[in-house]
Structure formats: structure tokens, C-alpha cells
Amino acid sequence: MRKLIVLITGIVLMGNQVFSQQSNTLYFDNQLPQSILLNPAQQNDCKIYFSILPIHFNYSNNNLKYKDVIHHGTGIMADSLIIDVPNMLEKIKKVEYLALEKDVNWFSAGYHFKDFYFSFNMTDRIDAKISIPHDLVQLAWEGNGKSFIDNEVNFRGLGISATWYREFAVGASKKINDKLTLGVRPKLLFGKVNLWTHRADFRWNTASSDYAYDFHTNMEINVTQPYYTVNRLDYDYEGDSLIFEYDTLPQFGPTEIKQMIFDRRNPGMGLDLGAIYKLNNKITLYSSVVDLGFIAWKDNPITFKVDGDFTYDGWDVQPYLQENDSINQAHLDNFQDSVIHIFEPESQTSKYYSYLTPKIYLGGTYQWKEKVNLAFLSRFEIYQYLIHPSFTVSANAQLKKWFGGTISYSFINRSPANVGLAFIFKMGPVQTFMATDNFLGFIWPQSTRNINFRFGTNIILKCKKQDSNTLVN
Numbered sequence: 001m002r003k004l005i006v007l008i009t010g011i012v013l014m015g016n017q018v019f020s021q022q023s024n025t026l027y028f029d030n031q032l033p034q035s036i037l038l039n040p041a042q043q044n045d046c047k048i049y050f051s052i053l054p055i056h057f058n059y060s061n062n063n064l065k066y067k068d069v070i071h072h073g074t075g076i077m078a079d080s081l082i083i084d085v086p087n088m089l090e091k092i093k094k095v096e097y098l099a100l101e102k103d104v105n106w107f108s109a110g111y112h113f114k115d116f117y118f119s120f121n122m123t124d125r126i127d128a129k130i131s132i133p134h135d136l137v138q139l140a141w142e143g144n145g146k147s148f149i150d151n152e153v154n155f156r157g158l159g160i161s162a163t164w165y166r167e168f169a170v171g172a173s174k175k176i177n178d179k180l181t182l183g184v185r186p187k188l189l190f191g192k193v194n195l196w197t198h199r200a201d202f203r204w205n206t207a208s209s210d211y212a213y214d215f216h217t218n219m220e221i222n223v224t225q226p227y228y229t230v231n232r233l234d235y236d237y238e239g240d241s242l243i244f245e246y247d248t249l250p251q252f253g254p255t256e257i258k259q260m261i262f263d264r265r266n267p268g269m270g271l272d273l274g275a276i277y278k279l280n281n282k283i284t285l286y287s288s289v290v291d292l293g294f295i296a297w298k299d300n301p302i303t304f305k306v307d308g309d310f311t312y313d314g315w316d317v318q319p320y321l322q323e324n325d326s327i328n329q330a331h332l333d334n335f336q337d338s339v340i341h342i343f344e345p346e347s348q349t350s351k352y353y354s355y356l357t358p359k360i361y362l363g364g365t366y367q368w369k370e371k372v373n374l375a376f377l378s379r380f381e382i383y384q385y386l387i388h389p390s391f392t393v394s395a396n397a398q399l400k401k402w403f404g405g406t407i408s409y410s411f412i413n414r415s416p417a418n419v420g421l422a423f424i425f426k427m428g429p430v431q432t433f434m435a436t437d438n439f440l441g442f443i444w445p446q447s448t449r450n451i452n453f454r455f456g457t458n459i460i461l462k463c464k465k466q467d468s469n470t471l472v473n
Helices: 002-017 033-037 085-091 134-142 254-261 325-343
Strands: 046-061 070-072 081-083 095-113 116-133 152-154 159-175 180-206 213-224 230-236 241-246 267-278 283-297 301-312 346-348 352-355 359-369 372-383 386-400 403-412 415-427 430-436 450-463
Touching: 033 046, 033 095, 033 116, 033 450, 085 134, 095 134, 116 134, 134 152, 159 267, 180 283, 180 352, 359 386, 415 450
Parallel strands: none
Antiparallel strands: 046 095, 046 450, 070 081, 095 116, 116 159, 152 180, 159 180, 180 213, 180 267, 213 301, 230 241, 230 346, 267 283, 283 352, 283 359, 301 346, 359 372, 372 386, 386 403, 403 415, 415 430, 430 450
16 A cells, blocks of 8 residues: 555656646737747737747646655654655645646748738647546545545546647738737647546445445546557456457567657647737737647557446355365355456447647736736636636836846746746847746745746747837737
């Protein structure tokens, strides 16, 4: 059981070494071409741009900080680091969500033509989310003989959604009139690897009167990987064994790696929508919905399902008091077979669908001074039929022709301690940028729930001439 505790703790702490997408700080900065990734209605002032491998990392969770789990002890343990599982249980609410997104943009470009702005990008995206219910961690720490007597162990919310896919996107925005600009960004997707728990319903009740167990499970796990074909994964009742058959052993040579990188056998579609409305000379409103879409997994898919209810009220020891070991073994086998028949594990190799994680942005800017805009942004991410919100206020300024910056303050994942910074430097046609929604996370990583950064270089050509009073937004 202690090994299980360490494993679960490791999964929770893994989030302090990975990242997930936000970039709220850059949302309103139309001087930066990457802002169209969050709102396809944005139009850059330069006629042409190319990007040079911009990279984005971001991690977030909704409850735990590193110091909630690992910290210095007290008394004789003051010089040692301890794993504080009771404190971790207190901090975890109902479900702990860990999120990771890592984007590598291989190529992107934009072209401004009259009232239109066209863009293209090719990006590899890794999107992983893990949800760990409080009851799972508590069961691993206490067992079922303490808090869960006459109380149900409920793993509702347990799940993982991990996807690596390539995205080809072509965007277009148009100024409808002096006030309204609309944008759309259709995307063609090609999945590489997927692990997805479509359902994860597991409940366990322990009665106080006779310690009988009642189990209920209804789980469905989907997996796709390009290395080998799974022909069979099920339980052989006659042979009394789990059968796992595949064509060949996994290979990881240049051929297999090339096949995985250029695999187009898991197609999908996505869509981003955006709008910008200039209410008056002071206020501009923004809205967008990004990452609407799905992927059809057809390359070596396998779906494993378990569904059933089972009651265990103890053993009848009478048959096992006999000296004949073969009879004892037969009783054990019968019990095992009855459990397997109740839950009916089965597998399928037909294609399945997974869905992107939609994000909704709503906000606006206010012209405070000649070179400064104030802004407010709300972001809503939809995962497991729940809405995960974040809110950001920021000040955006174009201080010099060669330098602009943003400072922001965000409430993300129930944490108010997120101060963001962004800098944009321009030397001739070369534009370099760096941004984070929480630079404090790099100073005090043990106290943060959210760490991210984005950086890269753009080549921008034929930009509109701006006077000293031109605003960032």
C-alpha cells in the first residue's frame, strides 16, 4: 500500500515539472502575430510575417502546491524533507486536476490584404490532463477500514486525456466595418498518440455490520499508438488467462519514428472563431472560442470496457478445511471465474473519437492614456463537462517604436498569486517576444499552481508607420 501512496504522490507532484496553455497576458496584443492563436479576428499591422519556431509551455493544477506535499519537518525532522500525505488530503478538494500543454510551432505566416488578414500555421501539440479524485488518494493512505466504513469510496472524476496531434490551420479575418472585425480559423488535425478514459465510474462500499463489500464499476479506456497492431485483448475463460495478441514487437528505429511523425491515419477537424467590436473611441470588446473539434482514431485503436456489480460478504471456509489441495484450488478458481463473468471485461478494435478542450475568451480594453490600454479578460476552459475559469486584468503599453510591454494580474486555478509580464523587442524586421502569466512561479516554484512561458522570434515586413501616440491595442 505504501508503494501505491508513493505512486499517487508522484503523479500529483509530476505537475511541478510540466506545463499547460494559458497566455492570457498576450491576448490583446495585436502587435504580436501570435495573438491570432487566441482570437482569429486579430489583425497584425504588418503586411507579412513569418515566425521562427515559437515555443509555449504551461502547467496548472487546481489545488496543490509543491510545499503542500513536500516540506521540511518539525522537531527532530526539521533538517529533513517529508512527504505530508495528511496535509495533501486536506488540500485536495473533490478532484485534483493537473493539466499540461506543450506547443511547438514548426511554421507560421500571415499576410495582410486590404481589409483581410490571412494566416497559416503548422503546430505539434501535446495536450494532457489528469484528474485524481480525493477518495482515491485517501483510500490509498487509509485503506477502507477507517473513514470509508459505511461511506462510499467514489472514484467519479478519475480520468486521463492525453493526446499528441499535428495541427494545420488556415485563418482569415475581415473588417466588416469601422467597428466590427470577424475571424475564423478552420484546422485539419492528424492524431499521433491518444490515451483517453471515456468513462471511469468506480464505487466501493464497506458495511460496518459485517464488513461486506459492494463494488460497482463502469469503465471505458481508449488507446491508440502507432507502434504495433493489437489483435486481441480479452479474458479467455477456457484457458483462464488474459490474452494480449499483437502483430510484432514494438520497434523504435528511424522507420517507426518517421512513421509516427508523418502519420496521417487519425484525421480530425477543428475550428476557432473570434470577434472584435469597437464600442467607442475608448472601449473595444473581444470574444473568441478556440479548439472546437475532434479526432477520429483509426490507427491501431483499442477500447477496453469493464461493467458490473459485485458483492463480497466473506469466505465460506468449510471447503478449504479439507486436506485435498486440488479441491481448494477448484474453489478458488470458481470464485475467480464468477467475479470475471460478473464484470465481463471486453475489448474492441474499432475506431473511436476524442474531442479537443474548448476555451472561451471574453474581455475588453479601455484606452486609459495615449500609450497605455487597460484590459480585462475572462477565460473558460471546458473539461469533463465542467467549466474551469480564469480572470486577468492587464496594462498594455507601446513605450517605444522598438519596445512594448504588458503587465498582468490573474486569478487562475483558485490562486490569486499570478503576476504576468510580456516584452516585445523590435530591431528592424526582427521581432522577439517573451511572456509569462506568472513570473512569480519561477521565483517561488514551491508555492505556485501555475507556471508558463512563451517565447519566439518573428520576421515582420511592410509594417504601417506609427506615430508616438499609437497604442498597443
